[in-house]
Amino acid sequence: MEMIKAENIWKSFKNLAVLKGISLTVKxxxxxxxxxxxxxxxxxxxxxxxxxEVVSKGTIAIAGETLVxxxxxxxxxxxxxAEIRRICRKMGMVFQQFNLFPHLTVMQNIMEAPIVVKGMTxxxxxPEAENLLKKVGLLDKAGSYPCELSGGQKQRVAIARALxxxxxxxxxxxxxxxxxxxxxxxxxxxxxQLAEEHMTMLVVTHEMGFAREVASxxxxxxxxxxxxxxxPQAVFGNPAQPRTRSFLSSIG
Numbered sequence: 243m244e245m246i247k248a249e250n251i252w253k254s255f256k257n258l259a260v261l262k263g264i265s266l267t268v269k270x271x272x273x274x275x276x277x278x279x280x281x282x283x284x285x286x287x288x289x290x291x292x293x294x295e296v297v298s299k300g301t302i303a304i305a306g307e308t309l310v311x312x313x314x315x316x317x318x319x320x321x322x323x324a325e326i327r328r329i330c331r332k333m334g335m336v337f338q339q340f341n342l343f344p345h346l347t348v349m350q351n352i353m354e355a356p357i358v359v360k361g362m363t364x365x366x367x368x369p370e371a372e373n374l375l376k377k378v379g380l381l382d383k384a385g386s387y388p389c390e391l392s393g394g395q396k397q398r399v400a401i402a403r404a405l406x407x408x409x410x411x412x413x414x415x416x417x418x419x420x421x422x423x424x425x426x427x428x429x430x431x432x433x434x435q436l437a438e439e440h441m442t443m444l445v446v447t448h449e450m451g452f453a454r455e456v457a458s459x460x461x462x463x464x465x466x467x468x469x470x471x472x473x474p475q476a477v478f479g480n481p482a483q484p485r486t487r488s489f490l491s492s493i494g
Contacts, residue, residue, distance in 0.1 A: 243306065244272045245411050245442045246291060246297065251300035253283075253290055258432055260286050261297075262466040267412070271440040274452035279489060283448040287463070288413050291444070292333045304329050305410055318339040331359070334404030337411040337461040340421050342388040342403070348375065349384040352403045359407070359452075364440035367406065378432050394425030398432050414434065414445040417424070454478050462486045 246268040253261040259285045268274050277282050289295040291302060294307065297318045301311040307329050313319035320326060342351050352371040356362040375381040378398040388396055395415055404412060414433065418426040430452050437443060437456050447453055453460050453474060460477040462485075464471040469484045470477060481487045 244268070244303070245270050245305050246444065247301075247303040248286045248291065248303040251287070251290060251302065252298045253286055253295060254298050259292065262468050264463075264466070265469060266461060266468065268442060268444055270410075270442055272293045272458045273437045273441075273443045273445065273456055274459045274461060276444065276461045276463055277448070277450070277453055278361050278448045278469075278474075282463045283466040284463050285415050288335070288415050288446055290446065292330050292335055292413060293320075294335075296320070299482075304334050322457075331407060332409060332411055334395070334407055334409035335415065336400050336404055336417050338416045340384075340388070340400045340420075342396055342399060344388050346381065346387075347384065348386050348388070348391070348399050351388070351399060352406045353394075355403070356406050358384075370405060371402075374405050375399075377435070379428070385459045392425055393421045393432075394428045397421065397429045401429070401436075405429035411444070414443065414447070416448060418445050418447070418449055419470075450478070450490075460488065464489070 244267050251261050251264040251354045264287060278284055286295060290297050294398060299312045299316060299318050302309045308321065309326065309329050310318050310320045311429050320406045335359060346354060349371055353364065353375060357364065375384055378401055380395060380398055383391060383395060418429050422430065430449060436457055457474050459471065460474050461468055462477060464485055470481060470483045477486065481490060
């Protein structure tokens with residue numbers, strides 16, 4: 243099943259086109275890595291998929307449900323607000339900068355959305371929250387505040403928090419770019435574990451090792467367009483496009 247289907251997505255900020263006719267699909271259980279230079283539109287694409295940004299035109303369907311389509315006037319037509327919220331709850335998102343609530347403990351951060359958004363009780367969500375903290379190796383930090391954690395620990399809490407809403411899809415926006423190299427590994431291990439559990443994942447990343455080893459497919463984005471797409475073996479081992487070869491050699 244196609245969990246994400248985007249067709250001919252255009253996004254402009256004033257007169258600057260950031261996404262230029264992007265089309266992609268992500269099937270259930272796939273891990274798709276999006277790579278490319280800074281400013282190529284990678285993060286904007288993720289933000290459009292979960293409605294943190296609105297598209298100028300194009301179609302986005304999440305798990306078979308249409309979020310937005312191009313109307314007769316050539317502009318984007320979204321479903322109504324309640325439907326947007328319901329569809330977007332199928333996706334969890336992990337950001338570069340963690341976005342944890344500083345005034346809440348680790349456990350409270352994880353429990354907040356299920357209680358506020360889903361109306362669950364503390365007793366209902368507590369066992370699941372403990373399991374999630376165990377999964378990311380941070381159960382001993384349940385009572386700590388974000389300011390007491392390392393960057394890698396904060397990002398693992400952010401992953402657990404996103405998983406607490408039981409999403410069908412996880413979106414990662416350069417989850418290790420704000421981390422020191424020695425802290426990157428612990429976050430990537432948590433993401434590898436999710437991949438092994440067949441979580442559907444769309445990952446914007448600068449970590450080429452992760453993209454090479456864990457992704458089912460790799461998409462190379464540059465200047466708002468998909469330049470190349472294929473298996474990690476094809477994209478990294480024998481890229482077809484000169485721009486892809488140039489990018490990979492520049493970071494190699």
